[in-house]
Amino acid sequence: MTHPSPSTTAHDPDSPVDPQPRWIGVALLALLLVSFGLRAWDAAQGLNAHRYYDERYPLKNVSAILLHGEIRPRNAFYTSLSYLPQTAALAASQWLFEVTRYEPFAIYSASSDGYSPTAYLICRLINVLYGTLSLWVLFLIGRRIYSPAVGLLAAAILAAFGRHVQSSGEFKPDILVLFLVTLTFYWTLAAAFRPSLRRFLLVGVGVGLSVSAKYTGVAAAIPLTAAVLAEGRRDRRQWLWLVLAGVASVVTFVILNPFLDVVFDSISFLSHTYATTGAEEESGHWVVFTRQIQFLSDQHGPVVTAFVGLGVLGLLWRIFRPASEDARERRLGSILVLCLLLGYSVLHALGMTLFRGQNYLPVVPFSSLAAAWAMVELWRWLCLRFPWLAWRPVAALVWAGVGAALVAQQETLVYVRVVPTTFSLMNEELLGELDPTGMRHVVYERPLGTFDTGGRPRRPLVTPVDRLTAVPPAFLDGTDVEVFPQSRLDGPAADFYRDRVARCARDQVEIVGVRWFHSRGEPIVILRHLWExxxxxxxxxxxxxxxxxxxxxxxxxxxxxxxxxxxxxxxxxxxxxxxxxxxxxxxxxxxxxxxxxxxxxxxxxxxxxxxxxxxxxxxxxxxxxxxxxxxxxxxxxxxxxxxxxxxxxxxx
Missing domain, CATH: 2.60.120 (Jelly Rolls)
Incomplete structure (x- = not known):
């Protein structure tokens, strides 16, 4: 029996790495600051119970502790780490309010659920921090296995992933479990490159922490198991350490979630709900598998998704046909990346009959890493054939363009999420002014959007039409409000729309235009002729x-x-x-x-x-x-x- 003890290399997480170019550190810092700022901007919107429905579940457990002094959770749909850090932060903020009487510190208010905007902002900003830290940890992983450039590019790709942006601003554990799975993977590299009981136990604790955030955190256990199968299957010590790591993960989970009856009840309820909903939607394992691919394509975008595919194929080739520069650690690291990316995808598809994107998030850091590796390897190949590409000004221009495109993508994602459309502004304005609400009638052109009543119990009578020209003028005269795009005033039916405007007094005509950071979309015209x-x-x-x-x-x-x-x-x-x-x-x-x-x-x-x-x-x-x-x-x-x-x- 052999006991491999690999020597320390530049790819060993416990050893010093080669000095990286200064621009890498500057670019990484800029990426983290921009990503944190954009996510914080998104998180600061809609600081109430109505923006995200699922925020009520962790808040029920927060209330049990802060209001009733009970540590027994009301539910375990999301496990303890999903709300304990926020609970501590909220308690500290309320203590500051009681000491200073400074109102912005107060976490309670007369809102529908009793929590103030401050409470929601604190809870969401903690998740913004998790999301930003996950970018940093992914950079460390990419740097350890491949190079600083691959790590930086992988972090930028992950930062531009749409669901990562959204989950970073929600008080839900989806971004926390992504961060913990990524962090546990980083610890797994140390255990795989230089096996020891201490490192295996640390990975076990990481798995326990991941599952204590959300049940999908079990994905963190895949890489260490794969490492033992790939490199230590003949080493009895590593099998023993793997078992002890499993024990450590269970102990960690039980310490953080001691009320196992609530956990099992919640798991049973979730399993039944997912199975029932899957049957209602006629979904199945194959549907889940195909929707996983669709999810990555939609969120990464077609170009990055193509590089994900190239990266997976390229890494498989290099695992079985390693290049001269591929050290043992790099090959093993690639195996672990693919085992989590592909292994979790297979297990998720086999274990679920209903796809929900947030449950597939743990693979996204590793799809980003595969895409980044493929981009860098393709660039190296091109530089060998076209040496002028390696000239520093050309390379700097190309990669600056790639980085700018990725940053612009996440900026666009946040801008669209935060800045309302002109139609949304009109929607909110009309809901506030139409009285009595249930007796008023609004007609609007359907391509502008969908009228949202904002959860109000009474709502106006709303008639969406493709074009107002398809509606008899007498019908329009009987409504209270007409809404259509301003471009109609210059279109083929301009005479009709101008006649509608001419029927209203000047002060009954409003144009909602486009303004940076205030409204987006196309300008719309609002005609009011309220009936009495x-x-x-x-x-x-x-x-x-x-x-x-x-x-x-x-x-x-x-x-x-x-x-x-x-x-x-x-x-x-x-x-x-x-x-x-x-x-x-x-x-x-x-x-x-x-x-x-x-x-x-x-x-x-x-x-x-x-x-x-x-x-x-x-x-x-x-x-x-x-x-x-x-x-x-x-x-x-x-x-x-x-x-x-x-x-x-x-x-x-």
Whole structure:
């Protein structure tokens, strides 16, 4: 039996590395500062419970500790390291507030979940730090295995990965587990290059920390296992150390997550939920595998993804046919990189029937490293054939362009996430001014975007159309707001759009333009012609004509309907009752159809509102079809609203 004891080389993580060019350090520092700043800018947006739904799960465990003094977690969907550092930081901030009474330190407020913007900012900035540190650790890995240039390029590629940017600004453990898996891989290099019990145990602790952030952290165990199989399979000590490393990982996890009943309950719930959702979406193992490739392609971009493929193939070739400059450590390091990248991909596809990008993030540092290695190797090959490329000014220009493109990519990602579109600004502005919200009608051109009600219980009646020219002018006249791109005023149907503008007073026309760091997209035109309510709504007192009638009716009071009168109808349904799918009312006699649309809820009522329409003067009752006979009429409601054009300016 042999006991390999490799000599110290420049690739040994425990030994000094060759001096690197000063520009590498300067470029790395610039990359880290820019990446931290961009991610912090993104994290500082929407400091409330509404931006990211999943932030509520770790916050429940934070509340258990800070508000109730209970260390037993409310759930273990995300394990302890996903929230313990944030809990400590929040406690420190609140202590500072109590000592200084300086309001920005306060972590509690009268918000929907009780936490202040400061609390969300602290939680997210810690994740921004994790994301930035993961770039630094990946640089160290690339430098140890290949060269400082490969490490720097890999860090820049990872920094430009879209999901890395997003996860760095969320209070979720996805970026922490990526950082810990990357850090554990760096420790694994030391254990693989110079095996010892201490190094193996450190890797075991790293695996335990990774799984204590999120269950996908088990990916950190793959490289050390691969190292023993590749280099130490005949060394009994390494097998023993591997077992002890496994014990260390379990002990670390249990120390940080002592309430194993909560852990097992959460794992069972998550497994069932993923399996059920996968079945509903008709997903399977092959779908997960293909979506992994699609995920890397979408997030890396087609060019970098092509280099990922070249890198994987090139590294496989160099493992089996090493070049003269490939030392043992470099070859072994390449094996470990591919084992984590390909091994986790296979295990993830075999173990899951539902793909979620955040669960595949642990491979991204290593796909970035493979792409960076391929780029540098291709450049070396080109320089051998075209020596003028190696001339320093040319090389500096080329690589500065590559670096600038990668930095610009992450800047663009953050800018798009942070700076709202002109349509979003319009959306928010209208939600704040339309009153009563559930009775107002907005029509807009669909290519501009999707109208977002912001989670509000009541919302306006919204009609998206491809182009306003496809809608009768009389219908547009009955709405409160029209929205279309400013470019329509100079397009093929310019006369139509200019006529729409001419119908409104000057102070009822608004153009939302593009301004740096304020709005992006294309300028849009907002036309306001708000209608004014006449008197109070009329309760039509719905009832069943007889016990077995499958519909409800509301009688219109005599003398109320006048020819040419503009009205709208609002029908409400008790929550849980029949009638949720009713999409039209009928005017009798004649059975004239009046479409109704979902305009939200309030308390236990679901509201359906019609657009404005003109009466003929013959209407006697309003019929609600398809209600069924099981529910009593009590609880349903039907109101009629009279309208007239507003005489005062609607938007000063």
């Amino acid at each position: 309510l006449v008197g109070d709504p009329v309760d039509l007192q719905v009832r069943r004509p007889d016990e077995d009638s499958p519909f409800l009716v509301g009688r219109v009071p005599e003398g109320l309907t006048k020819p040419g009168e503009t009205v709208s109808l609002m029908f409400w349904i008790p929550r849980g009752a029949a009638g949720r799918d009713v999409d039209q009312l009928r005017l009798d006699p004649g059975g004239r159809s009046v479409p109704i649309f979902d305009t939200g809820r309030r308390l236990n009522r679901l509201f359906r509102t019609s657009t404005r329409f003109t009466l003929t003067g013959t209407e006697q009752r309003v019929r609600v079809p398809s209600i069924g006979t099981d529910d009593p009429a009590r609880g349903y409601g039907l109101e009629l609203y009279e309208w007239r054009p507003e005489t005062a300016p609607a938007h000063p």
